[in-house]
Structures are given as structure tokens and as C-alpha cells.
Amino acid sequence: MSTIGFSEHDHASCIARAVRDVEARCEEARLQLTPVRRRVLEILLDGHRAMGAYDILDLLRREGLGSQPPVAYRALDFLVKHGFAHRIEKLNAFVACTHPGADHAPAFLICRDCSAVAEAHEARVALDESARQSGFAVESAVIELEGLCPLCQNGAGA
């Protein structure tokens, strides 16, 4: 699927499925999943963790898909805007969305050891309640919890 893949397992097929899913959504919503945008999505899915814009740009460069920062940022903006990826503020980095479609603003669980990022959806509700009570009208939320994932707590190290 890519020049990057070191971990073969069934990762490739799960990426392929995710890409097809996004493809379908784009078609439905009349969005253009152009080569660069598609490739950036694949890179994020393949990386399977939060990646910096310049990490992604490096890969694009090697593949001749773009060499200047705006190329990466524009693709990332597109993916984030339409919910196919998320920006992790704490890391100045990006992850592919693991629940595309569920129109959401999830919480993220970031492992400081293996850098894995998980989405947690239940977390939102209580927060909105709390803010609303104070009269504050929430429009967007950044909820990022850093710590150790279950695997790394056991010394697995992902």
C-alpha cells in the first residue's frame, strides 16, 4: 500500500477500508479527495499515531507529491475540516479519525510512551453540561488527556 509500511499484518486492509469509507463520504458530499489529500490520509492511517505536518511533508516529498509546507497544511486542513482527521493541539500534530461519520468532537487519550492516540467519545457530555451551566456557549472543544495506555502500563511499549 505504501513505501513506508514496516508492519505488514492486516494494517494494510484496515487502511484500505478506511480510505474507501472516506472516498464514499467525499463522493456523497461532493468533496474532492484529490491525490495529495488521499495520500495524506493514507499516511496518517498508516502512521497510526499523531504525526507532525513536517513528518507528513517529508513523505510527500519523497513521493514527489509536494515539497512546500502549504501542500501538507492544505491537505490536513481539508481532512480536519471534514472530520476525516483531527488536530492534537498538545502535540501540534494530526491523527486520522477512527470514527469518521459520527459527527463528533471527541476526547483524545495520548500515550506519552508509545504516542498512540485513541478517541474517547463518552467524555464529552459532562463537559458541555458544566460549561453551559456557567452561561458559556461552547462552539468547539479540545480535550486531550496524556498518560499511559494499557499496553505501556504493562511495559509492552506498543
Next chain:
Amino acid sequence: MSTIGFSEHDHASCIARAVRDVEARCEEARLQLTPVRRRVLEILLDGHRAMGAYDILDLLRREGLGSQPPVAYRALDFLVKHGFAHRIEKLNAFVACTHPGADHAPAFLICRDCSAVAEAHEARVALDESARQSGFAVESAVIELEGLCPLCQNGAGA
């Protein structure tokens, strides 16, 4: 109290009180509230909103307290480390803590109109519960809600 103050009201006295409070805590904890650190705290209190490191640095420069980025960053690191200020990831900016002492990791309500930042403490609990259930060990949390504060919802504009 400072060369910056445009809004006179009783802001000055509330800043003075906050500074004295931090002073006391530093004395107790054997921390050095040096001139630069103290001035950065005052600037944050006076600004009364999230300020970028370079905004602060500009003010320090005019006062001859330091001219290079590390000066501002070191003072901010100190204040954040000891809970006298907080970093707002979403804004790459800093605010003075409004509840120093309560050893906390609060949620922030950020008004996109007037840039005011409020701390909300009730919000935490539900999140920790949620994360814990997934087996993830939370060590630090970034919870930032952007929207409109009650004043700006009324067209006040703070």
C-alpha cells in the same frame, strides 16, 4: 502598578492581591520570585487574558527586563510549573491562574470574541472517570472549550 494599565478600576488592587498571594506561596515553598518572574506574572494578571510569549517579551523589552525569547519562556515555565499560570494549548498562549493553590488541572473556557479565559473546575471529574474505564492512566489533561462568554453573547464585547 504598571506602565500598561489602561483599565484603572479596581483591577490594580486585584492584581496586587494576586501577586502577594503568589509571593507568600513562593516564600513558603522556597521558590524565588525574581523580578522577571514577578513582572511576567503581573503582565499576565494585568492582561487578564491569554497572552503569547512574544507579547510578554515585547513588554519586558520596553522595560529593560530582558530582550530574548528564553527570558520570557523561562519565566513562563516557572509560573506554569508551580501552578501560578497555565498554558492554553489551543492558543499557544498563557494565562495567570485564577485559583492559585487549588492544586488543579482545570478546564478553560475561551471566548473567541473577547479572548477572555475562565477556569472551570467542575468539568474534570467526569472525564477522569471515563478515561479510567478504558484502562488509560491519565497524567495530565488539556481541556479547552472555545465559544462565546456570557457578555459577548449579549453583544457586549467585554
Next chain:
DNA sequence: GGACTAATGTGATATTATAACAGTCGTGTC
């Protein structure tokens, strides 16, 4: 085909943050 919008290519630059190392200053020790 002409007008339009969306996307890309590219060079330059803005913004945020840190590394590295030398100098200063107080404090304790002998």
C-alpha cells in the same frame, strides 16, 4: 470557448520555541 471556482506549485516569511554556553550572584565551606 469564456468565465468561474477549486486546487496546486512555489518562494518568502511569520510565529512559536529551544539549544547551547558564558556570565552573574548569593550561599555555604574551609
Next chain:
DNA sequence: GACACGACTGTTATAATATCACATTAGTCC
């Protein structure tokens, strides 16, 4: 008093992240 030590500061340089501006290309509608 000389010294060693630690914490802080001053300064240069540079890294890392992000955006602006403008020219060009590609697709779409009429």
C-alpha cells in the same frame, strides 16, 4: 578570603510550526 556550587540571567543562534501571496493549472457550468 578563596573556592565551589547552584540557581538564575544574558545572548547568539537555530529549530519547529504555520501562513501569506501570487502565479498556475484543472475541472465545471453555461
